[in-house]
Amino acid sequence: MGLPNKMGDNDQQAAxxxxxxxxxxxxxxxxxxxxxxxxxxxARWKEYTRLWRGFWASNDANADSERSRIITPALQQAVEMxxxxxxxxxxxKQAWFDISDDYADEERDDVIVSRDLLLQDFDKDHVPDxxxxxxxxxxxxxxxxAKIIVGSKEEHFxxxxxxxxxxxxxxxxxxxxxxxxxxxxxxxxxxEALFVAHQVYKPLQYVKSxxxxxxxxxxxxxxxxxxxxxxxxxxxxxxxxxxxxGVLITEYHGLVPAHYIDGVEGEGQGMVEAxxxxxxxxxxxxxxxxxxxxxxxxxxxxxxDTVPGEFWGRxxxxxxxxxxxxxxxxxRARIDALALMSAPMMGADITKLPRxxxxxxRPGKTVFTRxxxxxxxxPLSFGNPAILAHTFNQSGDLERMVQVGTGAMDSASPMSxxxxxxxxxxxxxxxxxxxxxxxRTMQNVERQFLDPLIKKAIWRYVxxxxxxxxxxxEFSVNATMGIMAKEVENQQLTQxxxxxxxxxxxHSILLKAIFDNTASAGKxxxxxxxxxQMQGPSPEEQQMQQMQQQMQMQAAKLELLAKELENxxxxxxxxxxxxxxxxxxxxxxxxxxxxxxxxxxxAIGAENARIKREGNIxxxxxxxxxxxxxxxxxxx
Numbered sequence: 001m002g003l004p005n006k007m008g009d010n011d012q013q014a015a016x017x018x019x020x021x022x023x024x025x026x027x028x029x030x031x032x033x034x035x036x037x038x039x040x041x042x043a044r045w046k047e048y049t050r051l052w053r054g055f056w057a058s059n060d061a062n063a064d065s066e067r068s069r070i071i072t073p074a075l076q077q078a079v080e081m082x083x084x085x086x087x088x089x090x091x092x093k094q095a096w097f098d099i100s101d102d103y104a105d106e107e108r109d110d111v112i113v114s115r116d117l118l119l120q121d122f123d124k125d126h127v128p129d130x131x132x133x134x135x136x137x138x139x140x141x142x143x144x145x146a147k148i149i150v151g152s153k154e155e156h157f158x159x160x161x162x163x164x165x166x167x168x169x170x171x172x173x174x175x176x177x178x179x180x181x182x183x184x185x186x187x188x189x190x191x192e193a194l195f196v197a198h199q200v201y202k203p204l205q206y207v208k209s210x211x212x213x214x215x216x217x218x219x220x221x222x223x224x225x226x227x228x229x230x231x232x233x234x235x236x237x238x239x240x241x242x243x244x245x246g247v248l249i250t251e252y253h254g255l256v257p258a259h260y261i262d263g264v265e266g267e268g269q270g271m272v273e274a275x276x277x278x279x280x281x282x283x284x285x286x287x288x289x290x291x292x293x294x295x296x297x298x299x300x301x302x303x304x305d306t307v308p309g310e311f312w313g314r315x316x317x318x319x320x321x322x323x324x325x326x327x328x329x330x331x332r333a334r335i336d337a338l339a340l341m342s343a344p345m346m347g348a349d350i351t352k353l354p355r356x357x358x359x360x361x362r363p364g365k366t367v368f369t370r371x372x373x374x375x376x377x378x379p380l381s382f383g384n385p386a387i388l389a390h391t392f393n394q395s396g397d398l399e400r401m402v403q404v405g406t407g408a409m410d411s412a413s414p415m416s417x418x419x420x421x422x423x424x425x426x427x428x429x430x431x432x433x434x435x436x437x438x439x440r441t442m443q444n445v446e447r448q449f450l451d452p453l454i455k456k457a458i459w460r461y462v463x464x465x466x467x468x469x470x471x472x473x474e475f476s477v478n479a480t481m482g483i484m485a486k487e488v489e490n491q492q493l494t495q496x497x498x499x500x501x502x503x504x505x506x507h508s509i510l511l512k513a514i515f516d517n518t519a520s521a522g523k524x525x526x527x528x529x530x531x532x533q534m535q536g537p538s539p540e541e542q543q544m545q546q547m548q549q550q551m552q553m554q555a556a557k558l559e560l561l562a563k564e565l566e567n568x569x570x571x572x573x574x575x576x577x578x579x580x581x582x583x584x585x586x587x588x589x590x591x592x593x594x595x596x597x598x599x600x601x602x603a604i605g606a607e608n609a610r611i612k613r614e615g616n617i618x619x620x621x622x623x624x625x626x627x628x629x630x631x632x633x634x635x636x
Contacts, residue, residue: 022260023284026252026276029184030197036185041312045141045179048317051075051324052140062325067339068332074399075324078408079139079316082438086135089442090450091128095119097454098478110470114458117469121461125153125172133175134449138304141178142315144449145301147198149174150460169465171457176299178312184254188311190299195254198299201246207279216277216285224248224280249285252276253297261289273297293463296456302448304441313444316406323401330395345380352376407438451477 050057054076056069090096096119099111122128130146138144153170156163180200187193204223210216223245255271273290275298292298303313344361352370369376402408454477461469500506 022256022276022287023278023282025260026195026197026256026278027250027281029195029254030182030199030250030252031281033182033185033195033197034199037182037312041141042179044318048140048315048321051317051321052079062329062332066329066332066336068335070328070331070335072324072327072331072399074327074402075317075320075406078320078402078406079136081408082316082406083132083136083139085438086139086442086445087132090131090445096128097450099454100476100478111475114470114475118454118458118461121171122457125170127173127457130173130175131450131453134173135445137175137177138302138313139316142304142307142313142318143178143301143311144304144445145176145178145181145299146449146453147174147176148172148298148300148453148456148460150298150464169461171460173453181299181301183311188309190297190301193254195252196297196299197253198251200249200251202249204245204247207247207249207285210285219279219283219285221247221279221283221285226281248280250278250281252278253299256287261287292460294456294459296459298456300449300452300456302444304444306440306444316408320402320406323398323405327395327398327402330398334395347378347380349376 047060049055050060051071052075054071054073056071060071095115097115099115134144134146149172151170151172152167154165154167156165158164176198180198182197182199183190184193184195190196201224204221207216207221211218211221224247226248253275254273256274256276258270258272261272261274273295275286275288275290276284277286279285290297301311304316305314305319307314346359346361348357348359353376354368354370357368367373367377455475458469458475462471497510500510
């Protein structure tokens, strides 16, 4: 399990006393379940493994006379293409699952935090890789099974003080082979079964290290001495004779009688959900009451193709088994026939051959006979090789039957030559086509595998790392099918937004619905932004906005006043310039007037002088006339 040892000293002592009862009680259930499983599926699973890997066994021959051992790759291609399409459908986005909070919860951002943390932790613990392995096992054997493991991991990181080490809680995933998993024969699901068990061979050193750390009881454990079947189903060997030092570990998850576990109060003679670890089918290493918060089991399983009324499903190998066997028989028969037709064979009269004659045919060989060679030898022919060319058409039809039975992509259009996968639209078309073709499989993957995996992982992180994960246990998971449905809904909502004006309240509602449906890594920020836009500012924000508006208005007034003062200053400067210009012009005019006045005064002075002169002349004339007249009077 990788969990800390939950047993105290009293529990360890009680488990020691219960060795004689608990381990045999659990192993009796496990052995019966294993026998029922192997009776139905052991031979099939081994043959599916050989067909997938291309390993031939003597019981795979279609006839005693069959000499060829070829296994055509049609079924291998179907398995690999199906698994690759499943991986692409699940992991085609960075956020390959989404979590939605329940409607009664007002704090809906905590599940987004859980999703982002879980994506980060899954990437650290290589959970997507384990999911891909589970898909592969489900395609081969019909049932994909995985075990959730809780433990602590040491991480190294570089800081200013150098390389430091810290411990963290890790929830990892382990893909489980069907031939290593045992379930209650009468159960149809892991939850309703009396028990489930995982049987796997571990190195002896693994057990010793667990014993030294106190996680396992310090009982003597040696190599497993029973018969261990190899993974190909071709033979069996004694693991002790092979000296591999392996230990058969049986991890029992299920109900056990309460009296086998000390410290369980109030249970009486009832059954208790527990985890029991047994070595070599008889040595009790550990027993602990189910330590998980939700009391759920650590195994999850899905059926690749649903088989009603059974736990074990139907995989790609089972669906393509019959056409694959027919194709192998056709190709092997053709190869055997070609060997008969192409290799030279001779019929000879033994009475005319020398003793111990070498009948092997090779170029340049000389053959001695008693009599004419033409009467001693006769070539043997088993048909015309050209006739076998028609079998290629039959092989193609059988390959098509494998594709029809399995639903895998046509091998005649490989992805390397099909350019649809080079564009976003082409990839979406291919994914949509696969999901439509394998809708039941993908629904089983989501409902039976991905949803329980994510829920159980979050429950364990909440229990063992509650400070890092929000304490919210009410949520729903949207994986492959849910994300695809949300994308279709978002396309419809986007089309509806084209008919709604942006100023309408419905526009914001549609925009929020699109953001809520997205599985983007920035979903939290997008939702917060649109929610803030729809709700408007808070009273504090409104007060701040009012203060900011008043400050902006005051600043605008001051800026306007400054502009007015600046304008007035400019106008005053303009008036001053105009006044100076006018003064200059007036001064220039005055100078001109002075000149003119001076000229006029000069002219007036000249005129006055002339007039004065003329006046003086006239006065002198008057005096002379007066004198003349007086003289005349005196003379008279």
